Amino acid sequence: MSIESRLADLGVSLPDAPAPAANYVPFVQVGDIVYVSGQISNGPDGLITGKLGADMEVEAGAAAAKTCAISLLAQVKAACGGDLERLVRVVKLTGFVNSIADFTNQPQVINGASDFLVEALGDAGRHSRSAVSAAALPLGVAVEIEGIFQIK
Template sequence: MSAIGDRLAELGITLPDAPAPAANYVPFVQVGDLVHVSGQISADDNGLITGKLGADMDVEAGAAAAKRCAISLLSQAKAACGGDLGRLVRVVKLTAFVNSTGEFTEQPKVVNGASDFLVEVLGDAGRHARSAVSAASLPLGVAVEIEGIFQIR
């Protein structure tokens, strides 16, 4: 098991199988040593995590939803690495979309759920550039969707 796998085990997290695409796209594309992972929506073992920040969901619940997106992103990165997370060099960039009201302005705090998790698992290799933006709605009513760029060897 890789050091990343060991760290996930310490945290009690088992990566699920990489989610299959829900439409006409691929889950990731590799260009050179960069893997571009398609947007991962907030879902857990019980299904979709839906809601609108600033209306029926608070920042803490939104951050938990963003963390679930990050877990799916790592699952896709693992698939791109042929199952060997030891090939993962770093997280380069996250672009996050938060389903929120027009008045809600704490998108960065929501997306910290994903960023904090990646740093907790990967250390400095989890530190990344990031955008956190509001969306009037997201597919299937999910609370958060995040896409990522990863460097692999």
């Protein structure tokens, strides 16, 4: 089954790859590796903002992280000239969680992205990962995730 078919089965339609918000490129390809710039939590109703441990619960943060993963896949699709079947695997994610100083559930928040990628891509979605806290993120978003992907 194709990646796009699996996404459709999950009720996910990839948006157009978000444009960068400043002076950087959305992705860089070096050989068969694509480095995707940080994707912020953004859903159908706009930016998903909040601070974990203050005004946002872990479950809502995980849902925000899933939107980051969807944007990451949209960038990979753009890097692959529109052919997502060129994706070989997710190599690494680095997740940033907008949270209060004593919040310690960053891994559970970033699981929203990790779980989605494994569900959508199977073993190709399994990856190495970091999940860290941030005192603030751009535009007040709850989560930002950058990724490294292998393509063919």
